[in-house]
Amino acid sequence: MAVVDKPSARETKRLQTRERLMGAAIAEFKRSGLAAADVGAIVTAAGVAHGTFFFHFPTKEHVLLELERREEERIAKQLKRSAASLDGLDSILHEAVRLILGLERRLGSVLFKDFLALHFSQTRPVDESTEHPVIVEVALKIEGAQQRGDVDADVHPMNSAVFFLLGLYALLTTTHDWPTQSAMLDDYVTRTLRGIESR
CATH class of the missing domain: 1.10.10.60 (Homeodomain-like)
Known part of the structure; x- marks a missing residue:
């Protein structure tokens, strides 16, 4: 032992x-x-x-970077667990949106907005990690759908995961108080899928 x-x-x-x-x-x-x-x-x-x-x-932003690391690990684990019972990439991407919206409820709107803004900040501290667990988990799900023939063979799963999540973060940052946010998020998932699915 x-x-x-x-x-x-x-x-x-x-x-x-x-x-x-x-x-x-x-x-x-x-x-x-x-x-x-x-x-x-x-x-x-x-x-x-x-x-x-x-x-x-070293800075207040370093606290947010640590919070981001922890929350990404937690969300990626939840997404992986949930994906086992979900049918299709559409359900998985909607689940990713749901989990990230759940983070907003836990953090509160002020901190959540700062949390998302860190992704686009020019003063973001250098991130020593080489992986972002949520991106990796979404990329794996896109790759799985690609292997089943649901996603076009030319799609690069990691790039698509990055595009999906950065677009989602930008939408959540800019549409926080919009009454149409939920419909926009549904449309965003639909259009993301249309852009990568097999023709």
Whole structure:
């Protein structure tokens, strides 16, 4: 049986501090939005010194990047689980939309808008990860549909997944209060499918 090294007390404390800061920052972002969020209020709520924030997160955008990583992993796992019982790429893309809209309900409209805007931000921190789990999961589903003959052989599944999700994020960013948003999202999924399906 393999022995798993437990983290040291120091590492455990560091991770706990990071989680407290993350929670306090997310609460502040929900209240004020990213731009107006006060690092002083975050560190006070987390019960740490001011410099501790910057030890863990060089900028406020780095908190959003960490939140994005966590949420993408969670959404990708849910999409993979749901896809097992869904029939066809249409249902899978609608499920992806549903899961991302669920994220808006959990984060609240202010933080959700900042979360989506991070994808298009010129000040986005360099992302060290090589994969975005939601993009990868959608690409796998497009590839599966392609193998079944439902998607054109010339379609590049990864590119199509990127186009689909970036377009979705742009729509959600710009149509938040529109009464026609739901119909637009349905139409967006339909037109995405028309653009990649076999003829």
